[in-house]
Amino acid sequence: MxxxxxxxxxxxxxxxxxxxxxxxxxxxxxxxxxxxxxxxxxxxxxxxxxxxxxxxxxxxxxxxxxxxxxxxxxxxxxxxxxxxxxxxxxxxxxxxxxxxxxxxxxxxxxxxxxxxxxxxxxxxxxxxxxxxxxxxxxxxxxxxxxxxxxxxxxxxxxxxxxxxxxxxxxxxxxxxxxxxxxxVAAPSDDEMTKVLQHVAKKERFSLPSPVTKSILSTSQGNLRKALLVFEAMKMQKPDLSGDIEVAKPDWETYCSKIADSIIQEQSAQRLLDVRGKIYELLSHCIPPTVVLKTISERIVDKVDDALKPQIVHWAAYYELRMRMGSKKIFHLEAFIAKVMTVYKQFNMIGYTEDYE
Amino acid sequence: MAPTSKSFSSSSSSRKSTLTSSSSRSTSSSTSKSKSASSAPTRKMSNMSSFQPTLNFKPSPSPSTSTSTSTRKDEEDRKLMPPPPPGTKPKPLVSPPKSTNGKGKSREVIVVDDDEDEDQGLGSNGLTNDKAQMWTDLYAPTTEAELAPGKARIAKVKNWLHESLFGYPFDVPPPPGNVNRDKLRKYKRILFLSGPAGVGKTTTMRLLCQSLGVEIMEWGESVEERSLGGGIDRESSISKFSSFISRHSYPSLSMSSQHTSSQSSATKPRLILLTSLPNLSHIPTREAFHSSLLTFCQTFTSLSCPMVIIHSDAGSGGRAEESWMERDRGGREGSLEVLGREVRDGPWCQEIDFLPLAPTFLNKALLRVMQIAIPKAVDRPSQATVQLIALSSNGDLRSAINSLQLVCGGRKDASKGKKRKSRGDDEEEDGPKKRGSGKGSRGGKGAKLDVSKDLRAVLDAVTRKEQSLNLFHALGKVFYNKRLDDPNMDDEDEEVLERIRKLPPEKPLPDHLQEFSRRKSLVQIESFIPTIPIDASSFALWIHQSFLNYCNEIEEVSAGLDELCSADVMRTDDDIWQSSTQAISYALHLTVRGTLMSLPSPVPRRSQKVVKPQFFESFRLERDNTSALDHVAGYITRKGVAAGNAFADGGPSDVVGVWGGTVNKRVLAGELVPMMVKIQGLSGHPLLPPSAQSLCLPPYSTFSFRSNTELTVKDEPDAEDEYEATAAGDDGLGNVASQSQEWDEDMQDKDKEEDWLMEDDIDDWD
The missing domain is CATH 3.40.50.300 (P-loop containing nucleotide triphosphate hydrolases)
Structure with a gap:
């Protein structure tokens, strides 16, 4: 197979x-x-x-x-x-x-x-x-x-x-x-749909459009990922009907859970818990820059508009330092601590100081 | 028998010491300062790598012929040698046995490392006595009870020796018959003794061998052959080594044993002793060394003899600002580097690790030496002096004895005039005399000893060692962030407090900087930094792991982590091209000062624990997973290529994946493997090799990652972990070797299971 x-x-x-x-x-x-x-x-x-x-x-x-x-x-x-x-x-x-x-x-x-x-x-x-x-x-x-x-x-x-x-x-x-x-540009959504439907036709089943939609939104123009997700979903539920959980790679789920727990609570103890998870990701060869990017994207999705630019700013700031330094964990954690600080202050006083 | 064999190793080493004595004299004033235990191995390694001396092992001929050969050989050597510098007597080749006790041990010190050469030179410059003998040589232990290392360890070594030589444990009556003896002996081939310099590894070994009646075959190195240029045997050191091993793993042939007239040397058990190793940082040499060890292990007959490798690794004292790069050059080998993976993980090898000696043990040994050396009790230095020497020697007995000898020698010179008086000082001037230097008020026990200031100054000059705090205390100093006028200051050292109070007050900060104002810290950075026992980057890891627990608010954590980040960015020593020791020292300062700055004051005390950094564990896992990933990459490529070929050959086109080619690692780790694991789990069709198992993430849980080992006062930082940290800073090239190994496996597997790859396929590109 x-x-x-x-x-x-x-x-x-x-x-x-x-x-x-x-x-x-x-x-x-x-x-x-x-x-x-x-x-x-x-x-x-x-x-x-x-x-x-x-x-x-x-x-x-x-x-x-x-x-x-x-x-x-x-x-x-x-x-x-x-x-x-x-x-x-x-x-x-x-x-x-x-x-x-x-x-x-x-x-x-x-x-x-x-x-x-x-x-x-x-x-x-x-x-x-x-x-x-x-x-x-x-x-x-x-x-x-x-x-x-x-x-x-x-x-x-x-x-x-x-x-x-x-x-x-x-x-x-x-x-x-x-x-x-x-x-070679990433395929557009229509082009991706065409490919997915081609595969579905070859495999002799029909592809419902909500599934296509969810695949397209996870894969973001990455056709390889789209096909992998597609295949996993088909395996999960052969008739592809109703609500299917999008089969994402585990580390992505990890990252979004980490983002959730950052938003839930901002404390040293929470950071320690998160550290364990980050170590877990790093030890499984997920590149630290990818971890940083994914976490910050998830956080940006969830916070108030006023905070979004700050989060992105700090993500960029710590990614640069991470590239210069050697111990990735320091920078990932510093980013998370910074985000926690910013978020906490925002929630306390309702606004945020201008960064840098 | 045993002494003669030693005479060979000594002939080279005594030459060596003659050579070095001239240089050491010129620097003799500074010798005492530069003599630190940790620097010795480093120096040794750098010597080796810089000119890579030809290793020379002297076979030990049978006793009757040995003397003549040795003399002749040495005559030759002497002709080739530059004349000894005036004033230094060439040493006698075989020193006349002064006593039965001394002769067995007299040379061990010389062989172990270069450290002794300096001391030897110092001694021969007439600082102490006419005989120019080191006390370490003269008064080496003669019975097992006198050995300094712990009893359990000695018993372990003894047991191993006995088992490997005779096939049964020491304290058990010999089993009947010979057959099962070899059964045990077969798996007791190599004993690896490691530990810091001067804890008595070699001494223990030799003493035990003597008591068991074992003949020692030793391989030493000679320095001169190379510098003498052409005409000399150019055999590479490592090939000499392998022939040495093959020659000596078996008892001498009957031919040579004819010469041994009366003695029955054939029945005497033999043992190969390696104290100086070839240049293992040179990769081909290391590979050859490993393979010869492996052969040695694998070829066992009932007549072959075991091998003992003694490897002194660098201690962990006073190395705070050492860079990783230096350590790379400086003989940071663990057992893995020395032995090679197959040998170390094989059944043949046992490792026994010697620890630095505890001050009580040192004290005992020093007292013993002193009692022999100075017969009159009046002439001996005070008890406190001995204790101080013991404490300040960082567990290195050899250097402690050397210090003792120097102190006593100095006393004798001065004895004409003011010896009495100074001794009087010792007893009378009581009261807490704290040293002004960076000794920790809490950690360094030395601070509590009653020794006069004068004597302390003398000892400082003589036995100056870099005092290092225990890691636990060093971290505690940072984490507790003690500042002037903290509550609960009762147990603080009044003298230190007083001194800090006397410092001029700082100017108050302007309003907009108020957030940076702090009370005066009790940590005196300038004296604290040099006492950090591990290197800067490992220290940062320890700080990073635990300092969160000492914070109240996330803001403090964030500020502290920012400082750690800056330090990490600054510390560019892992970049081969920009290595700079200065940056490392800046980074260490930034780590310590930044953490102190961001911690709350006073620090909340809720019995926080200091735990070992997860980083090491995680890094190890990451490395394992990287190689697993390489394996998977190989597997996928292989499958793809196979399928592609099957297709090209007209196979069924609808089932095969038609993809040949390599896969990007990032794509593999981030997309392919996780999804393939999923699909594999759902479909039940295996897509990945079993080695991919470790690449699956465990389910997300709210529990912490892994239980962490807590650091206690007694723990020493793990040398291996530091090594890991080194490799972590690498550019990932540390993995290249393992990666290719994985591929090798693949290739073999492939040959077995799929026959489309033919031998001759490989070369037909051109």
């Missing part, structure tokens, strides 16, 4: 449900024989990787789907061994160099050089070049990006890069200018 997300993932550009102009542009690029380096960017769950794989299939045919996993060992100048897992076919290779943290430059240099210096072996291959997919390109260090920039020019003959990122803001300008930027 596989998830609907995987099962109904489009495999060619024709099957894609939305952004038709983008699909046709990609198709003509693949046909032109003058394929550029491409930087795909857009929010999570918008379909970047799906489009990348479809493009590859357009370029090379179904052979590109014959994959294998390979483990490469790289040695840093300080003699540290790095293991990087790559997924590759005969025509492309996919890697996530940011996995190795600050040593990503070594990985980038080594692997690109290796690929760039070997010619395409398969004589029947449609293209003379191979494709390197670099995931999480916005998480690459500056060094790695600089290394990338050099190789991009040098090895244009044998290799094309496809970068995948959430935003272009962390990618250095030289790379941005050497790539064709392709923005």
């Amino acid at each position: 596989s998830l609907w997300v995987d099962k109904y993932r489009p495999r060619s550009l024709d099957e894609l449900h939305y952004h038709p102009e983008l699909s046709s542009r990609l198709r003509s690029l693949a046909a032109s024989g003058d394929f550029p380096h491409i930087l795909f960017y857009g929010p999570s769950g918008a379909g970047k990787k799906t489009r990348i794989m479809c493009t590859l299939r357009e370029l090379y045919g179904p052979g590109v789907e014959k994959l294998r996993i390979d483990q490469r060992v790289f040695v840093t100048p300080s003699n540290r061994k790095l293991d990087v897992n790559v997924v590759q076919s005969n025509y492309h290779i996919e890697l996530t160099p940011s996995d190795v943290g600050m040593y990503d430059r070594v990985v980038i240099q080594d692997i690109l050089k290796e690929i760039a210096q070997t010619q395409q072996v398969d004589l029947n291959a449609k293209q003379r070049f191979k494709v390197v997919i670099i995931n999480e390109a916005d998480a690459l260090t500056r060094d790695a990006q600089a290394a990338l920039r050099r190789t991009m020019e040098k090895y244009m003959n044998n290799m094309r890069l496809i970068l995948c990122a959430n935003s272009t803001s962390k990618i250095i300008a030289p790379i941005r200018s050497r790539c064709l930027l392709v923005r």
Whole structure:
């Protein structure tokens, strides 16, 4: 059994449900024989990787789907061994160099050089070049990006890069200018509905519109999440009728409960309870920035309009400090304590002082 | 037998001490100050990593040949050595046994760490006596009863030795037959003794070996080979080590035992003793070391001998402002780093941890040494002096004895003139003499001793150690936030109060800053900060964990947390490129001062407890879960790739997920795994590997997260936790190794269960 997300993932550009102009542009690029380096960017769950794989299939045919996993060992100048897992076919290779943290430059240099210096072996291959997919390109260090920039020019003959990122803001300008930027926007509600209905049709049931609505409101333009939630809901209640609880990830429920308890009571003891929960979230690998964001969103939903800007202000303030500091818990807790203080004072005197 | 084997290790170390004595003399005036127990291991490690001396272990040949070989070898060495600095006599190679007692132990101190070299140099500069012998060497314990560590610990070590050598516990009559003996011996392969320097690990070991009649095979290191340049054997230290182990795990061949004329050395049990370890911060060396230990454990025959590893870890005293980076370099290894995971968690290994000695134990040992060393009771320093030395040595017996020797030596020199008088002072000048320095009025028991000011000054100069408060007291000082004119000030130290009262009054703050006005704090920051027993960031964690309980209002909590945040942001030492010790010290000040500022005054007393930070536990869990997540990522990718391939091969298209490729970790943790757990639970179809179990959040409850261990006065901060804190500040690279391990497992599993991945598939990219 596989998830609907995987099962109904489009495999060619024709099957894609939305952004038709983008699909046709990609198709003509693949046909032109003058394929550029491409930087795909857009929010999570918008379909970047799906489009990348479809493009590859357009370029090379179904052979590109014959994959294998390979483990490469790289040695840093300080003699540290790095293991990087790559997924590759005969025509492309996919890697996530940011996995190795600050040593990503070594990985980038080594692997690109290796690929760039070997010619395409398969004589029947449609293209003379191979494709390197670099995931999480916005998480690459500056060094790695600089290394990338050099190789991009040098090895244009044998290799094309496809970068995948959430935003272009962390990618250095030289790379941005050497790539064709392709923005994959999050699907609109209509487009999401279309996809959900397509899946429902394939699974042979009908999708009631209240369910669609609740799925859309939780998933906020993230199609992957929408499909996961959809599948879980279908499992919960196969006829999808009446009131169904939206199947959210547990940590989201956690965060909103934390937000509730912050609003309920503002005391040191309550903060201690909340601390336990935050530790629980952090120890389950939920990124602290996501925790902070989710909690503050929930709180903003629930407080008086006069307080909203303050909450957002402090969320931003502590998120910045969290990025600079090293002990995330301090900053998360300081944020919560600050929110409690602000909320308490607001309730006591009915208004709030101007912040900062 | 045992003494001869030691002579080899000493030949290298005595050379070492000859070398260092020249440098130590030039600095001899400052030696006494710089001698702190905690700095010694750090220095040692940095030495090792900077030039990484070639390790050299001397095989111990059979006794009859040993003397000649050793002399010859040493002759050679001496030719290669630079001439000794004038004034220092080269030490005799095998010191003539002065007494049967002394000879067995005379060298142990030298081998253990570099700390002694300085002392040795100091001694040979004629500060004390003609023999230039340290009391630690001369008057080492000779019977088990005289050993300083606790009885239970010694018995444990003894039992282990006995079991590993003879196959049955010490106090049990030998079982009949040989078969079941090996059964027990097989799992008693490595004993790992750890503990701070100078608590008697090595001494205990050697004494017990002597009493059990065990021959010790020791591996030591030599410094010179490297600096002498080419022509010298270039075998890498670690390969030497593994050959050393393989050579010595078995009794000598009959060939060599022919030479041992009368003695039946073949029947004498042997034991491998490791006191100096290879440079474990070098990763290949560490890996090789671990693997040779593992081989050692796994290859057992009834003839092979056990191994004892003695590792002195750094104490926790006086390290408040040390940065994490320094500690990385400074030999922060726990048993895991030294032994490797397989060995440590395997059945072969036992760890016995020695604790710092309690002052009473130290006192006893010091008195014993003094009684032997100074026959006349009149010449001995007063009881109080000994007690003070014992208290100020932070549980390090060796340094306590060294201090004692220095004090007594000084006394002898001065004895011509004013010894009488000063001794008179000791007894007469009574009354509470408090030290002006940062000793805690509550925590440091030293404050209560009746010792004259003069003597204290002498002792300060001689035995100056960084006094550190117990963690509990250090935290208490912050949390109770005592200020001048608090209610219930009766039990306060009048002298301190007086001094604080005398401070000039502060100018009153303007109206708009009134919220910041406080009464004078009783915590004297300048003297308090250096006495914090743990590093700045761990201290912040402890503060963070408990200070909420001492607040009344959320506003105070918020203000305090803000200060902790600022300190955390400032403390950039986890950033490799911007490491700055200054920032750490600022951060510590900010932590302490900020907390004091934001706590209410007086602090409410409702029997709050100081608990261990949850951070450590949470961090450990997070690390475990990260590796579980990596495992899941590998699993999903593998499944996706397999499905994709099956599809490409023309498999049924409607059931497979056609996704190959890696998954973003954030997406995995935040979206995929939680939802897959849900769907899996509802459908009953397994989607995730069992290792994902730990990634599920427990149900939300109003109860607290985990029960916390309370900190009491006696607790010492956990060294391992500090290590965790170090790793937490890392950029996550600490996980790289474990991650790849997970993947390795995957690859193996995959080979087993799915045959589509062929060996030759891997390389056909090019």
